[in-house]
Amino acid sequence: MRLSKKFISDYIDIQDIDMQELAEKMVFAGNEYEEMRPFCEATNLVIGEVLECVDHPESDHLHICQVDLGDETVQIVCGAPNVRKGLKVIVSKVGATLPDGIVIKKAKLAGVESNGMICALSELGLESKYLKEEDKTGIHELPSDAKVGMDALAYLEFDDTIIDFELTADRADLMNMIGMAYEVGAIYDRPVKVKEPVVHEQGNDIIASYQLDVKTDNCSIYLGKRVDNVCIKESPQFIKERLMACGIRPINNVVDISNYVMLEYGQPLHFFDADRLGNHIVVRMAEEKETLTTLDGQMRELKASDIVIANEKEAVALAGVMGGLSTEVEEDTKHIFIEAAIFDPVHIRYTSKAILRSEASSRYEKGIDPNRTKQAILRACELLEQYASGTTQIGMLCYDQADKENKKIDITLEKINQVLGMELKNTDVESILRRLGFTYNLDREAYHVIVPTRRLDVNIKEDLIEEIGRIYGYDHVSGKLPVVPMKQGTYPKKEKMVKEIRKRLEGLGLYQVITYSLIGESECKQFVNEVKTPVKVLAPLSEDKKVMRQTLIPSLLNVMEYNLARNIKDIQIFETGSIYYQEDTFIEEQMLSGLLLGNYQGNTWQNQNLKVDYYLVKGILENLLDYLGMNGRYQIVADETYQDMHPKMTASILVDHEKIGYFGKVHPRTSKRDVYVFEMSLEKLLAKKVRQVKYKEISKYPSVHKDLAFIMPKTMESEQVMSILKKVGGRLLTNIDVFDVYEGENVGENEKSIAYALTFQNPSKTLSDEEVTTIFNQMISEVENKLNIKLRTK
Amino acid sequence: MQEKVNSIKEKLLKKLETVDNLSSLNDLRVEFLGKKGSITELSNLMKEIPVEEKKAFGSLLNTIKNEATELLNQKKEEIEASLLDAKLANETIDVTLPGTKLSVGGTHPLTKVIDEIEEIFVSMGYDVVEGPEIESDLYNFEKLNLPKGHPARDAQDSFYITEEVLLRSQTSPVQARTMDANLEKSPIRVICPGKVYRRDDDDATHSHQFTQIEGLVVDKDISLADLKGTLEILAKKLFGEEREIRFRPSFFPFTEPSIEVDVSCFKCGGVGCPICKETGWIEILGSGMVHPNVLRGCGYDPEKYTGFAFGIGPERVAMLKYGIQDIRSFYTNDLRFLSDFNRVEGGE
Numbered sequence A: 001m002r003l004s005k006k007f008i009s010d011y012i013d014i015q016d017i018d019m020q021e022l023a024e025k026m027v028f029a030g031n032e033y034e035e036m037r038p039f040c041e042a043t044n045l046v047i048g049e050v051l052e053c054v055d056h057p058e059s060d061h062l063h064i065c066q067v068d069l070g071d072e073t074v075q076i077v078c079g080a081p082n083v084r085k086g087l088k089v090i091v092s093k094v095g096a097t098l099p100d101g102i103v104i105k106k107a108k109l110a111g112v113e114s115n116g117m118i119c120a121l122s123e124l125g126l127e128s129k130y131l132k133e134e135d136k137t138g139i140h141e142l143p144s145d146a147k148v149g150m151d152a153l154a155y156l157e158f159d160d161t162i163i164d165f166e167l168t169a170d171r172a173d174l175m176n177m178i179g180m181a182y183e184v185g186a187i188y189d190r191p192v193k194v195k196e197p198v199v200h201e202q203g204n205d206i207i208a209s210y211q212l213d214v215k216t217d218n219c220s221i222y223l224g225k226r227v228d229n230v231c232i233k234e235s236p237q238f239i240k241e242r243l244m245a246c247g248i249r250p251i252n253n254v255v256d257i258s259n260y261v262m263l264e265y266g267q268p269l270h271f272f273d274a275d276r277l278g279n280h281i282v283v284r285m286a287e288e289k290e291t292l293t294t295l296d297g298q299m300r301e302l303k304a305s306d307i308v309i310a311n312e313k314e315a316v317a318l319a320g321v322m323g324g325l326s327t328e329v330e331e332d333t334k335h336i337f338i339e340a341a342i343f344d345p346v347h348i349r350y351t352s353k354a355i356l357r358s359e360a361s362s363r364y365e366k367g368i369d370p371n372r373t374k375q376a377i378l379r380a381c382e383l384l385e386q387y388a389s390g391t392t393q394i395g396m397l398c399y400d401q402a403d404k405e406n407k408k409i410d411i412t413l414e415k416i417n418q419v420l421g422m423e424l425k426n427t428d429v430e431s432i433l434r435r436l437g438f439t440y441n442l443d444r445e446a447y448h449v450i451v452p453t454r455r456l457d458v459n460i461k462e463d464l465i466e467e468i469g470r471i472y473g474y475d476h477v478s479g480k481l482p483v484v485p486m487k488q489g490t491y492p493k494k495e496k497m498v499k500e501i502r503k504r505l506e507g508l509g510l511y512q513v514i515t516y517s518l519i520g521e522s523e524c525k526q527f528v529n530e531v532k533t534p535v536k537v538l539a540p541l542s543e544d545k546k547v548m549r550q551t552l553i554p555s556l557l558n559v560m561e562y563n564l565a566r567n568i569k570d571i572q573i574f575e576t577g578s579i580y581y582q583e584d585t586f587i588e589e590q591m592l593s594g595l596l597l598g599n600y601q602g603n604t605w606q607n608q609n610l611k612v613d614y615y616l617v618k619g620i621l622e623n624l625l626d627y628l629g630m631n632g633r634y635q636i637v638a639d640e641t642y643q644d645m646h647p648k649m650t651a652s653i654l655v656d657h658e659k660i661g662y663f664g665k666v667h668p669r670t671s672k673r674d675v676y677v678f679e680m681s682l683e684k685l686l687a688k689k690v691r692q693v694k695y696k697e698i699s700k701y702p703s704v705h706k707d708l709a710f711i712m713p714k715t716m717e718s719e720q721v722m723s724i725l726k727k728v729g730g731r732l733l734t735n736i737d738v739f740d741v742y743e744g745e746n747v748g749e750n751e752k753s754i755a756y757a758l759t760f761q762n763p764s765k766t767l768s769d770e771e772v773t774t775i776f777n778q779m780i781s782e783v784e785n786k787l788n789i790k791l792r793t794k
Numbered sequence B: 001m002q003e004k005v006n007s008i009k010e011k012l013l014k015k016l017e018t019v020d021n022l023s024s025l026n027d028l029r030v031e032f033l034g035k036k037g038s039i040t041e042l043s044n045l046m047k048e049i050p051v052e053e054k055k056a057f058g059s060l061l062n063t064i065k066n067e068a069t070e071l072l073n074q075k076k077e078e079i080e081a082s083l084l085d086a087k088l089a090n091e092t093i094d095v096t097l098p099g100t101k102l103s104v105g106g107t108h109p110l111t112k113v114i115d116e117i118e119e120i121f122v123s124m125g126y127d128v129v130e131g132p133e134i135e136s137d138l139y140n141f142e143k144l145n146l147p148k149g150h151p152a153r154d155a156q157d158s159f160y161i162t163e164e165v166l167l168r169s170q171t172s173p174v175q176a177r178t179m180d181a182n183l184e185k186s187p188i189r190v191i192c193p194g195k196v197y198r199r200d201d202d203d204a205t206h207s208h209q210f211t212q213i214e215g216l217v218v219d220k221d222i223s224l225a226d227l228k229g230t231l232e233i234l235a236k237k238l239f240g241e242e243r244e245i246r247f248r249p250s251f252f253p254f255t256e257p258s259i260e261v262d263v264s265c266f267k268c269g270g271v272g273c274p275i276c277k278e279t280g281w282i283e284i285l286g287s288g289m290v291h292p293n294v295l296r297g298c299g300y301d302p303e304k305y306t307g308f309a310f311g312i313g314p315e316r317v318a319m320l321k322y323g324i325q326d327i328r329s330f331y332t333n334d335l336r337f338l339s340d341f342n343r344v345e346g347g348e
Helices: A019-027 A133-137 A176-186 A237-245 A252-264 A343-354 A359-368 A373-388 A413-420 A426-436 A461-472 A493-507 A521-525 A553-564 A614-627 A681-686 A716-732 A767-787 B003-016 B022-031 B038-048 B051-090 B109-122 B172-181 B224-239 B290-297 B314-322 B337-340
Strands: A003-004 A032-038 A045-055 A062-069 A073-078 A087-092 A107-109 A113-115 A161-166 A211-212 A219-228 A271-275 A280-285 A291-295 A299-301 A307-310 A315-318 A336-343 A391-393 A397-399 A407-412 A438-442 A446-451 A573-584 A586-597 A601-605 A609-610 A636-639 A646-656 A658-667 A676-681 A704-713 A733-742 A753-762 B135-136 B166-167 B188-197 B209-219 B247-254 B255-264 B281-290 B306-312
Touching: A003 A176, A019 A032, A019 A176, A019 A315, A073 A113, A073 A426, A087 A315, A133 A658, A133 B038, A161 A609, A176 A252, A211 A219, A219 A280, A219 A373, A237 A252, A237 A271, A252 A271, A252 A359, A252 A373, A271 A315, A271 A636, A280 A343, A307 A343, A336 A343, A336 A373, A336 A676, A343 A359, A359 A373, A373 A391, A373 A493, A373 A553, A373 A609, A407 A438, A407 A461, A407 B306, A413 A461, A413 A601, A413 B224, A426 A461, A426 B281, A461 B247, A461 B255, A461 B306, A461 B337, A493 A573, A493 A609, A493 A614, A553 A573, A553 A586, A586 A614, A586 A681, A614 A646, A614 A658, A614 A676, A658 A681, A676 A681, A681 B337, A716 A753, A716 A767, A753 A767, B003 B022, B022 B038, B022 B051, B038 B051, B051 B166, B051 B188, B109 B188, B109 B209, B109 B224, B109 B314, B172 B209, B172 B290, B172 B306, B209 B224, B224 B247, B224 B281, B224 B306, B247 B281, B255 B306, B281 B290, B281 B314
Parallel strands: A211 A280
Antiparallel strands: A003 A161, A032 A161, A045 A062, A045 A087, A062 A073, A107 A113, A219 A336, A219 A391, A219 A397, A271 A336, A280 A307, A291 A299, A307 A315, A407 A446, A438 A446, A573 A586, A586 A676, A601 A609, A636 A646, A646 A658, A658 A676, A704 A753, A733 A753, B135 B166, B188 B209, B209 B306, B247 B255, B255 B281, B281 B306
């Protein structure tokens, strides 16, 4: 909503107030503004009369004009096609500046001296939407009675200042000039004066000739009046300027008056051509698929949620949104039927969203003061009498079910200070209530405050507290900390563990990424073994954001592609985030996923790079799982079932025999690069109980080291050997490591040799050679017998 | 005799001068002190020395032996030292070649900001609580004083899953959930971080997915002054000890009064610069006193309890703090972008 200084001055005296200061004060009363500027930024403009106009000898379109500026006559070269002798024009004198920054100087045009410029309205900064056809092509022609030598901006009423406010959704009361005046009045403690409209009614009472039927609850007030014999012409300059200042295009005096009154009172009006409307007015809900041609010429198919105004035959207007073409006020309209009504905000919003958001509908959506409807309709009659020579007919059609009672709110000073954390006195509160235009009486401790209906946003105690606080000024609040019992702040247990996981993985060289939860439908099927019922959004923004993801891996692959495209080749990333699916309810399951590609670490010039491979990823995950207290509780098991994964380089991760995730190489079908990924369910992983660290005394007795190697088929898993070794070794086997894996000429074609380093130690005594040898031999025979493989001998 | 000894010594000294390696030094040792060495041979003369001079000769002999040994050892040390020097010189490396690149990882800047804010509040006794991202209309709107038909509930602004379920458009539903779940209706101090979703097309300043942190305090006698004091701490910790905040009245459906909070510009200190659009102040968050309808809807008696709530956007904080221009940078995860944040930052 724009505030026009000239317009608001009809209701409050702000001549002495600096507009910049006013704008800032409004901000601290809760009304932000986007911009403050003069209506027209030009200077040094006067009204001139073209005394003489001859063609320029050297040009086919320039004219040499002698222009009377009142105190002098100057020669101006002008290129406009409509310049002619006797015309009253706007002249920017030498030294004038125009809105686009041009400074007018004495100049020679095609050899002829020119002392100033005759202006078109566009040169004064008027937007082209406000320009009439003739003003788009030439200089502006002033009426013949314009006074030569007068300040042209003042004559045009363009000497105005505009502040464009960005109002909060609750301040419907500020969407009109009178409301703005009350707000400024409250801030500056100045009175607001709104004159009662004076109407001269004549003729027959229209109540006798009209029938009004309101057939819906979605219309609380419907008032109708008739003004006859209007003369349609251009509006007076002040109306045109004020409409333009508020962003509305002037059309003709009648249409402009309906907009003008809306800007004044915030009450939208609709003017019908009374002859074409007929005498029976019905307010009702539209029939499903009923049609109406709106005044923009479009045929609209209506919905049952649209409110319409109808006559005996058909719908003639979309209530609160747009009029109908068949009853539109046109150049030849004689009599006008004025509607001032209040419709249900929600219905108006639905209709206006489907059709058009107009100045009227945006006011209806936010709410209208029921105590201004009658004022507004009378004001329209008054203006039509004054500026369209209309005659107001006696009587007013009236349907009124609105609650017009002012609101009563009780509040105490104590409560006000308790919520605001301020130390206001009774006098402060009383002064603010008076400035806001709220009446009150003080009964012992309590104020009984009466809030006028124009303040649709003030309904409860807290609203009133806000009013008092914002007018008094929140800069008076001095900060303190809540006085509350001490307690320890906590993190959710899971969140704490996720932080630990993040730190560990970062320490292990992975960057945390955050990606989008919404992905495309085809992506959603990748890397998902059992597709669960997906969570889909009803109205997606685009194809790639339709479904909630069921795995994080495709998102990580996207990050990989993004970085590869920027020549970043070593990529090690992870994400913790939810996946989403539907069972009986919507499920959000937190996952931990990662992607690794390229060199993990190393030094290229030393030829010492550690490349990402299966075992590196396994090492990272083992490191993490050990850190999370899962040492000895997890198993890594070959798993060919993961689609989009390399069937022979992928393994499941089991913790306490429950599958919690997998890792491995991405299937070459999906990516040609050696890219490795992992994904684990954090819900499952973090559900496992972890015991506290329990320190075991380090054995004082020496340990014994022994190596052994077996030759086995290539397809055999090392784990099979290890598990037998561990079982036989029992508690005396304190460590076991693989130190060599060999395939080649020293073993058979389909064979490999794996060498194990074993450490034996007894916590309570020195192990004898005999003891170790016995266990060692038993290990060999068990492995040989159970797995049918041979010890490798030198 | 004395002359003989002197000449041997001179000879030794002279020869030592030319020796430059251990093997010729050893040859010298043999030449003088070996079995047939010239000094060893001197002792053979003992037989021929008269008894009364034997003692003096013996002492002379010892002296020359000791002197020669000393000189040879000294030379040996010299040669060894220079050999070591030469060896070390040979081992010279180019200390300026690049070091081994250890694998490094780091925290996403949004997580950094969220962690930082969480820590500030946990240290003041707040609990961190989380809520679902797929949220019911009831908690996302209804309980937050946004009844059916409210413009902010428009389907085109949120990602609806069904008519009653949507991707939460704010973290505020966690407020309502927390109050609802607190059966004793006792005081609350929580902070709720999380992802939220809005039906905005992505551009430099909009993202259909972003993060929010909601704060809520409900207790007896909580006022705007408590809100201000709390947010002052937040602003100072996030943007520097000299920061101040100011309150501007605003409107949010779930708070009354509602307050927009500005922080004094950390770039220019308040005198005006492009970052603060020459105003000296930067808008950082929305807040207010919990609306009585919200309290009541969650079982708290607004006559007994008041509370404040605020919502802050980690994206906005990170963009301001680090000078990030495009909100999409957080979600494209360019590793060069991520690695820029991989270090500690100067304390407050």
